[in-house]
Amino acid sequence: MKGTVVICCFLSLLLQATAEEEEVEDFISTLRDRSHIDETLRLATEEKSGDYAAAIDRLRKIYHSSIKPMEQAYKYNELRQHEISDGEITSKPMVLFLGPWSVGKSSMINYLLGMQDSPYQLYTGAEPTTSEFTVITHGEKIRSVEGIVMAADSSRSFSPLEKFGQNFLEKLVGIEMPHKLLERVTFVDTPGIIENRKQQERGYPFNDVCQWFIDRADLIFVVFDPTKLDVGLELEMLFRQLKGRESQIRIILNKADNLATQDLMRVYGALFWSLAPLINVTEPPRVYVSSFWPYDYAADTSRDLFKREEISLLEDLNQVIENRMENKIAFIRQHGIRVRIHSLLVDRYVQTFKEKMSYFSDPELVFKEIVDDPDKFYIFKSILAKTNISKFDLPNRDAYRDFFGVNPVTNFKPLTAQCSYMGGCLLDKIEKAITNELPALLSSINSGKQPGLTSCEATGCGEKPKNRYRKN
Template sequence: MNEKKKTQVFHYVTVVTEELKNLYYKRLLPIEKHYSFHHFHSPSYEDADFDNKPMVLVMGQYSTGKTTFIRYLLEEEFPGSRVGPEPTTDCFTALMYGEEERVTPGNAITVDPKKPFRNLDPFGNSFLNRFQCVQMPNPVLESISIIDTPGILTAAKRKLSRGYDFQAVLRWFAERVDRIILLFDAHKLEFSDELTRAFGALYGYEDKLRVVLNKADRVDSQQLMRVYGALMWSLGKVFRTPEILRVYIGSFWSEPRQRCDHYKLIELEEEDLLTDIRNLPRNATVRKLNDLVKRARLAHAHIISHLKQEMPTIFCRESKKHNLIYELPVIFTKIQQQHRVPAGDFPDCTKMQEKLLGQDFSKFKTLKPSLMNSLNKLLTTDIASLVPLFQQQEQRKKSLPAVLDGEFLGTFRRDQFKGDPFKEMLKDDEISEADSDEWVVEKYKPKYDEIFYNLSPHDGKLSGTKVKEWMTTTHLPNSVLAHIWRLADVDRDGMLDNEEFALAVHLIEGKLDGHWLPRELPSHLVPPSKRLSTSSDAPA
């Protein structure tokens, strides 16, 4: 995408975000402050809550592949990541984009007004010492941010307290993220007490939840069916929602998968999950609008006002307070009938009762007509006026840069090629150096050529279909193979000649040996015949 179009796209995203921000500060925030909304529900929104990128929360029991899943998305290591059979991630890590790689401790990041973590302070030093923000120049993080979480412990492992309210922290993040990825291991499906409590933190946010049954290539089809059925049954007992949770079956890492009867299913599930994550930036502003409307519709002001009116002026205030808390379910019904408030707009009664115990009812405020009129205007008029802006954004958002390095599984279609990225890669002072460099693939080319000619090229080139059929025999994930295709098809014609094919095989062998793939093709890997064309196309 050229810079002009990119600027137009982000202009419309910014316009919608700014309108949402203005509506919140003008209409909703005064009401939340007047009725102490933050004491009962969640803190007030700040600029960073509107301006930051969509966030993905990755959680699950230890050794289910959380950190490996994140490395799979980023296609590189990140500071502090460790992988092992025992619990290795003992802190919350926010992975965000930055021009330079750096790690910021929790106490420092929570005072940064540009980051959406300022309201984590109440969880105290025990949590903040186990929270960090990692910034790195990764293309995926230009579109989304990722939150890595500590592994949820099984009953056998949970000997010591974490030192902070783990469930409350999970709920804080669940409210603010755009997607929650919950991973299970197909080898060891176990529901511990801590996991069940963690599910409680996700109550009300099931629409954001995506469940992944990971390492599915390590079990046979019969065992997979049994594990999948057991997982669905267990989730149905915990999440009592009319909709069935979406469970993805996969093996999310960048290493070769074991060949199994359900190999094709794993590939299709991978495509579905990556598409879901890729669409998050497109839907971010819609999610922000949805969250704002949910806050506005909550019947908090009616509840606070009713409790204030029921309180005596002088005598027996404490006993009356406890009676009102006990009768809160009845009060909810009264408010519902008097003000025609839908039952779904009331908060959780038990949690509201717990919050009310520590409050001074005499400081509560009664309904203020001007504020209630402002709230009605927000819900009936202001939100409706934003619809045209969302429609304009919908028409332009298709041009947004795709997440996860492009359309992974559409690699073999010619319409995916929008110009040659290597034209911009070689600077003037690098061209002569690149031309003089020895092509490192040359010494392996004879054995690669044997494979190339066995695939029966036409007019000296192999079609994408033939190359794809051969590539998939390596058992590398389609996402990895797609990236290798993009690197190898230097002239972007949707086919590979013998040099490009040799380059592709060389990259595959490097990946099989455990090396990370480059995001862009280094100049010394560009085939000799392609260096002349890139040199002549380079700007003078």
């Protein structure tokens, strides 16, 4: 009798194991095909790493020799609080994921990297799960890196994050793993926006940290799902921080296969209605509608539409990867233009101060009058009249009241004194970098020439141009 019971129990367990195995096989069979990801992102093709490394090295030399000396001489970093390190110049394009909680940001990263069911997959769930800023980068082996280590390593581009305090560094996590996509791009997953949470409850300046990543992101995915379309104060603040970065923003309506086609159309319209007051641009940002996770779409949904939308998103991502060197040069050139404008303004403040000073004048009162009303002394207008500067690129006048409150005007030399016999003038060097060297480096990349060429070798500036309107 006992033997019969044992045999029955054994058969029952065997049948149960077989049923579970069949369920697992059915579950695995529902995984979505990933071949289009590798094909669209061209992960199988080899890059010409030598040309890219030479261009990066040339860009670093231009920055250190022509832009950074002016930066340091006029303390530009204290005005904009954006110091460019070597790690930022050599860093890969950054893709930033923002949005409310549990909309599928982490699942989307798991899907793109194929990390589902692996020990290092990002944790996902219906409740708010991501409480850290997670940076996923390339590495020789899979490992996690603490935020304190990331900030202490000068070779990385995250050392400036130390200014947000130790509480934030405890909420910063890095994951390194060998992956072809991570050789070309870095992903950043962020904590979800929770409207009923006060900022001080996070223990660190959440909006300031988001702004730091927004300023350095090459592509920004703002993710929503059909159940979280309401806009609160924290989301409104986020879109205010995204102002001026509309070209980098891509809005994603995730989990679209949870709805019937008619309901999806209504949700799509509701999303635009919610975001319209927050995005005041002529052309609305691109909205992708799909379900970005590794499992197959739900039955009786617009599968072909979702697949095409996913491929369009991947093409957008690939374009950022392909243009990363051009974007890097454009970013350094834009930074150089801002440094040049700042130095010209400080020089004008210094000259005006010296002109208004007399033997019996009070230096503090004289300079206070200049800072409080710069238009009276034509500080900004004189810069527009003498140089090819757009009025839209000029900084805020109030920013210089704070800047000179920390840095006395007597600490700065005029531009005419920033010259040396061997090194030349700082203003000439930064103008040469903006007008000749950086455009030449950009054209050499586009034309396939050697990036290490100087501006004259690349553009033929050794010959003096002829004036066809002048009589000989």
